[in-house]
Amino acid sequence: MISEQFFNHQLLDIVFESANYGTVIVDRNGKIQYMSNQYCEFLEVNREDVIGEYVANLIENTRMHLVVQTGQSEMADLQFLRGSFVIANRIPIIENKEIIGAIGTILFRDLHDWKEMNNNIKELLARNNLYHPEDEPTSGINYTIHDLKGNSNAIIELKERIKRVAEGDISILVRGESGTGKEIIAQSIHQLSSRSQKPFVSVNCGAIPEPLIESELFGYEEGAFTGAKKGGKIGKFQLADGGTLFLDEIGDMPQRMQVKMLRVLQEGEVEPVGSLQSQKVDVRIVAATNRPLERMIENREFREDLFYRINAVQLMVPPLRDRTEDIPILVQHFLEKITSRIGKRVQCVQEDVLALFQRYNWPGNIRELENILNASVHLSSDSLIEMTDLPDYLTKETRGIQKKTLKEIVEETEKKAIERALKNCQYDRNKAAMMLGIGNSTIYEKIKKYQLIE
Template structure:
C-alpha cells in the first residue's frame, strides 16, 4: 500500500487504533497532522476534519511530534501535560528507505478513575521534586540546563553535542559569543553535566566589580588585611566554589594584575588571600566567557597570552540570532508561553506578519532583545493574538541601525511605552499598574520618575 493511500485511509486506521489506543496522531515530515483518531479528537475537543493539515503544535499542547520527525529518535513512555492532566505518550518515527516520512504518536488515559489516582500521585511527586530542585538550586547556585538553550538549528544542535562531550572532564572552557546569546546557560549546563554537579556553581562578572575590589572578591582576605576588613576575614569566590565550578563572565575585562593571579590558580591550583602569607590549595573547574576579541587584546598587550592558552583549552562559540533565524519562531513561542504565564495575561499567538518581521530583523541584542520585545508585546496587546502594531517602531520599519542606538536605549524606550500604556488602561491607578506590570509599587514610581511620565 502506498504511503499516501495508507495515511489517508481513515476507516482502516480507525478500526485498528480505536480499540488499541486512547489517542493516536500521525504527522508528516513537516509536522502537519495527517490523521488523528476519534478518541484523541474527543479528548482534545476538536473536530477531526479541522485538524487535518494543521501543524501539530497548533493542536496538541506540549507536543514533541514535530521534533521526532526531525531527529528520527523515538520517545517512549514520556509524561506529557495535556488538558490539565498528565498522559503517557509514545512517539515513533516512520521511515521508508532510511528516510523519515512521518511519525506516529499515541497517548494513554484509559481507566479514568485509576488514571486520576495515578495522575494525582505523579503531580504530588513532581511537586515534591520541584521543591527539592529549587532548594538544591539555592544551595548549588546553578539554575540553567541544556534544555534552556532553545533551538533546533544545526549550529545549536552541534553546540549541545559539544557541551555533552566536554562536560564530564575538568578541562577549562572558554565560551565566546555576542552579548545576549546565552553564554551563561552553557556555563550552567556544563556544570550540571559534570562530576562536580553536586558541588557549588559560582558566577563572577569580572566587568561589574571595581578593580580595587576584584582580588578580595575572588580570593578573599585575612583579618586586618586592610582598613575596614571584617573581623575574622572573608572567604573569596574561589574558596566558596572549592570542589565545584567557577564561571568568570566577561573575563576580557579582568585587569592585568588579576590575570597574573588567575594564571597561578590555573597552573598551580593554589591562591593567596589578600593579607595572607601562605598559599591555599584549591580544586575548582574554571569556565570563562567573553564577547571581546582576546586575540587582538593580546596583540595590544591588554590580555596575557599565556592566560589565554590556559583558559582556552576548549572554545565554544554561541552563534548570534541572525545566524540561526530558523530558531526564531521556536524562541518566540517559548518566550510567549513563559512571559504570558509570568505576567498572567492570556496571549496565545502572533499574527504571521509579526513572525515574518521578527525573522527578517538582525537582532543585535540577540536572544535577550527578543525576549524583551515579546514581554513588551504581551503588555501592549489588547487581544489574545499579538498584532504588528504592538511591535516597537524600529522593528516595524526595519530602519534602525546598530550604530545609531544602543540596546539599552531600545529597551528603555519600549519599557516607557509599556508603562504609559498600562497606566492609561488603569486610569493611572499606580497600585493596579504595578500589579499588572508584575513589579513593586516603589519600582514603578522610580520608572515613572525616570521616564518623566505624567497623567
C-alpha cells in the same frame, strides 16, 4: 553469618571484574564484605579500607542496608552517587530462608560510558521537567541544557559538544556576542558534570571595580584593609571549591589580575588579601567573552599564557541572526515563560510580526528578543501580539521593510531558510529538504524559483 569461603576475594574478582558492573556485597548488618576493584575506582577508595565499613557511611543514597532488613530486591533503581546518576540493582542473599546479606551492582561498561549515560539521564530528566536545578540550594544553577532552545544545526551541534566536554575537568572558553546565552551554556556544563552537586559560582569580571576584584575573587583576612569586615571574607574561588567557577566577560579582567589568575590556575591555590598562607582550591574554570582575545593579545591587553590556560576547549555560540530558523521556537518559549509569570493570556504572534523577527538583525540577540516579547505581552490587548504591540524602535528600524507585501515577506524568509539549509548541508538538496521537513521535489522547485544554485 556468611561463611568466609563465600567472601574469597580472588574468586569474586574472577566473577565480577570480568562483568561490566561495580559490585558490593554486605552482610546482614549492612557491613561491606566485598567491593569490586571497578567500584573502588569509581568511589576513589582503597578496597582494604572499606571492608567492614557500614555501607551507608561509604556509599551515598545507598539502600543496601535496607534490603538486608526487608529482603526485597530493588532492580534498575536510579541512584544519585558522587554527583551523578547510576543504575543500581540490589538483591538479598538468602540461605535457609534467612537473610544473610545482599549484593548490589551499579551498571556501567567503563567510566566514559557511565559518564555519557549519566549525561543522557540528566538531559532526559530536565527535558521532562523532572530535574529542577533550582531545588538544589547549593548548586547555584537555574538552567540546564534543555534551556538552550533551538533545532538549527548550529544549536544541535553545540548541545552535542557541550555534552562531550562536560564530563571532563578541562577548562572551557565560551565565545559569542552579548545576549547569546553564554551563562546557560556554562550552567549546562556544570549540571552535566560530576561536580553538579557542588557550587556553581558566577563572576562578571567587567562589573567589579578594579580595586575590589582581587578581594572578590580570593577573599581577604580580617584587618587586611580599611573597611574590611570583621572575620574577613571568603572569595569566589573558595566558594566554588569542588565545583565550577564561571568567569564571565574575562576579556575585561584588569591586566594586574590576569597575572594572579594565571598563578591560581597553575598552582591550584589562592592567597587571600592580607594572608600569609595559600589555600588549596579545586575548581573547574568556565570562562566567557564577547571580545577578540587574539587581537587583545597582539595589543598586549590580554596575556597569551592565560588565554591558553582557559582556552583548552572553545565553544562558539552563534548569534541569533545566523539561526533565524530557531526564532519561532524561542518566541513560543518566551511567551510561555512570560505569560506564566504575569498571568496574561498571550499565546502567539501574528505572521507579519514573526516575519519581521526573522528579518531583523538582532544586535542584542536572544536577550533582546526576550525583552521585546516581554514589553509586547504587556502592551498587547489580545491573545496574540500584533505589529502595534512592538516597541517603537523596532518598527521604526524596519519601517522601510514594511512596505513589502506579506507574500514578499514570506517568500524572502523562505528563500533565506532554504539558503541556510543548503549551506549547512554542503548543498546536498536531499539532506536540506529533510532538515526543512519538505519533500525533495519541493526543494528542487524552490531552488529553481529563487535561483539559489547555478
